[in-house]
Structure formats: structure tokens, C-alpha cells
Amino acid sequence: MKKFRFNENINEFEIDHRCIEEGVKFAEKKNYPAIRIVDLKEDGKACYLDLSPLFGNTFIESLSISDDVKISKVSLEALYSMESLTKLSFQDKKIQPDYSKLSNLQVLYMKFSDLPTGFSCLEKMTDLLITSLNHENCSFFDGLHSLKELRLSGGKLQTLFGIEKAVNLMDVKIDHCSKLHDISSLSALKNLKNVHIEKCKLATDFSSLTDNTTLTHLFASTIDSISFIPTMPKLTSLHFWDLTDGDLSPLLEAKSLKEVDFYPNKKHYSYTFEEINSLLEKRHPQKIS
Numbered sequence: 001m002k003k004f005r006f007n008e009n010i011n012e013f014e015i016d017h018r019c020i021e022e023g024v025k026f027a028e029k030k031n032y033p034a035i036r037i038v039d040l041k042e043d044g045k046a047c048y049l050d051l052s053p054l055f056g057n058t059f060i061e062s063l064s065i066s067d068d069v070k071i072s073k074v075s076l077e078a079l080y081s082m083e084s085l086t087k088l089s090f091q092d093k094k095i096q097p098d099y100s101k102l103s104n105l106q107v108l109y110m111k112f113s114d115l116p117t118g119f120s121c122l123e124k125m126t127d128l129l130i131t132s133l134n135h136e137n138c139s140f141f142d143g144l145h146s147l148k149e150l151r152l153s154g155g156k157l158q159t160l161f162g163i164e165k166a167v168n169l170m171d172v173k174i175d176h177c178s179k180l181h182d183i184s185s186l187s188a189l190k191n192l193k194n195v196h197i198e199k200c201k202l203a204t205d206f207s208s209l210t211d212n213t214t215l216t217h218l219f220a221s222t223i224d225s226i227s228f229i230p231t232m233p234k235l236t237s238l239h240f241w242d243l244t245d246g247d248l249s250p251l252l253e254a255k256s257l258k259e260v261d262f263y264p265n266k267k268h269y270s271y272t273f274e275e276i277n278s279l280l281e282k283r284h285p286q287k288i289s
Helices: 020-030 077-081 184-188 249-253 273-283
Strands: 004-007 012-016 034-038 047-049 062-065 071-074 087-090 107-111 127-133 149-155 171-175 194-198 217-223 237-243 259-262
Touching: 004 020, 012 020, 020 034, 249 273, 259 273
Parallel strands: 012 034, 034 062, 047 071, 062 087, 087 107, 107 127, 127 149, 149 171, 171 194, 194 217, 217 237, 237 259
Antiparallel strands: 004 012
């Protein structure tokens, strides 16, 4: 059985969970600071994940625990002693760190299990991905003052209440949140540049973005109306799949808008894709895609 390997596709050194001690020693010799714990045997058996060989580690900056490692039990104490650790990634609900002991994290990709302990201590975090968010809102976002990029995928999220606590957010991407119906808290974010809402069937009212002065790119699966678009002086790009009221004329009043993309053309739309982009191109001669 192979014990470890370097994965060039993701630029991480992969170590079988049975061989962590040996793999970490090899990684240090080769100067591989990004480690991914995997199951190279691929037997699918649940295991006790022993992270003790990581105790006191000073060279690992990024640690990822692959979802192919089936965990029956895990001790996380070693993580808290890794002074160089700035990125952590996992997708197993049994992994529930005390984030007050991981305050140097800058990047976190996690599967939600319960309200996280010490989450407000992640004051240096700039990039956050949460999957299967089993909470109705973002009220636990206290302290995330450095957060710039947020991705939420799946789960029971209903509103974005609390997201405004992440005052420096610039990029928000939310997908497959079937219960999400209220995104109005986005309007409180004063540094927002990009919003991407995909396959959230109840999140169709974007009128709360009226008069937004920072947003440059907007993607939405379905939008009730785009009548608010002309009030957004920085918006350059709009992508959507379905426009409920079909009225595309507000796009011609949006002075900053350069790119519009939607598919397919629908009978109730006031313009086709080709027509609207032709009109925009006359105003902005550069290539419209």
C-alpha cells in the first residue's frame, strides 16, 4: 500500500491516515507545508484518526482531512499546538474544533455540525466555506472582521441575518440552499463586490440591492425583477438563468453595465440575448460576452 504521495493537481502532500507520523517526517524533509490526510487503501472502514504525530508541528501551514477518511473518533488536541497552521479543511461532522484555540486561521473549509465553539475568535480569517449549514441564519458570525470571501453550500439556511457582522466581506457565493428566502442583509455590507446566488429556489427578490454603490458582479439563478439594476452605479456584469417578469428594459438604463448573460431566451422576455447585448455593445464598444 502506498503511504504518501504529492498531488500536483491541488499542490498538497497526501498522507494515508495510517501513516501520519512517517508521512509528516518525509513532508518536512521535502518542505511540503500543505498536508492532506487521505485513505490511500480505500477500504472504507471507519477509523480512529490519530493526529498526535502533528503535536508541536511548526512547518505545516495547511491541513486538509479528506472526506474519504471515515472517522469513528478523533482527537484534535494536536491541532491546537500547530503554530504555523493558517488553513484547515474538513468535511466530517465528527471534527468539531474549538476555534478559540485556532485563532491564527486565515482559511477555513468546514462541514457544519453544530454552532461552532469559539468561532468569534477567528479574527484573522479571510476565506470561509461552510457546507450543510444546519442553522437558519448567520447570527454566529461575530468577530469575523477580516472575512473577505464567503461560500455557503447546502443546508437549512433561511435568511442571511448576521452576515452584516462580517463588515469587510467582498465576495459572497451561496448555492443549493433550498430554504433561503431572505437575502436583504446583503444590503448592509459596504465593501461587497461580487454576489453569486445559485439554485436557491426561494431567493428570487434582489430588490434589497437597490442603490448599492459597491457591487460590480451579480449572478442569480432566478430574479423576480431587474428594475433595481439602474440604481447600481458600479455594476458591470449581470448573469441569470430566469427573469420572472421578463422585462429587460432596465438594463438599457444601467450606465455602468457592460456584460449581460442569460440562457435560454424566453418568449416573455422583452429582448433576446442577442438584442440586449447588441444594444449594450453600441454603448460600450468592447467585446460583450
